[in-house]
Amino acid sequence: MHHPRKLAIATLAAAIVAPLLASPIAFAADYKSEYTVSTVLPAPFPWGIAADKWVELVKERTNGRINLKVYSNSQLVSGDQTKEFPAMRQGIIDMAIGSTINWSPQVKELNLFSLPFLLPDHAAMDRLTEGPVGKELFEVLRKKGVEPLGWAENGFRQVTNSKHEIHTPEDLVGLKIRVVGSPLYNDIFTALGANPTQMSWADAKPALTTKAVDGQENPVTVFKIAKIQTVGQIYMTHWNYVNDPLIFAVNQRVWKSFTPEDQKILRETAIEAGKVGIKASRDGDDTALQEIKAEGVTVTELTPAERAAFVAKTRAVYADWTKKIGPDLVKAAEKSVAQK
């Protein structure tokens, strides 16, 4: 027989606990009043346009239940964009829309997009992100402790400098070039005879202004919106040597705290906002190229033979990094790129 007092306590406990477990309101009550979203570039850069669109769509579709707040210029990681991924994984930041370059120090597979001259055009890029390669990369990210949701784009990257036109690898010899966080960029520019120096975006413009460096590489929209021509960068080689996709992702604990319905909303809106950002990047690059020409920047287009010389000089780097990224993944990417 049960002791009546014990039974009463058990019943009381069940009465308190049961509604908490059963009610979906209990989950909603766990939501934070604001979720941090880390980015590097704010609007009007296409990166920031994608981020702002995501915030707007999430707010709209959840009737204000989920509030994202964008923190740009890598401010949540003190300006060090290469620390964004570990900070998100650890939950110091909730979400990020990050460049594959900035996350590749921790996720070596993301160096794929930085393999020199892998990607001929935007269609090839889309075949990667939307095909089996994109799926596999999302699996890799999941195993690393974040939930990836969708893609946006910083864009094809172009090299610029303050000294002279670059038509051949010889034209790069001795030029001091600011590069981003992945060691792959050091290897590319070293192979081309330049003198690469790694620094954050926060440090890049001051270094260009003081002429501590002779050049940099970034998409045309970034060059134009950051007004890099005003600090003496008047030569651009439009060589499309790598593309820089962006990934929307959420810390896994934060992700699991959302109801399946809200997870669906977060994913769908990331994909939608990503499309808006990709269009802003691609259309913006074309417009910005015309605008910087009008403003006096010399834009050099490579002949097929000139381009081939850059490809040849970077083949060994490509081969070396294929081993680091994973030969099977690179092979799958090459296959997707080659499909028409």
Ligand code: X2X
């Ligand atoms: O630092 C850069 O060059 C930038 C803004 O393009 C990235 O974050 C990769």
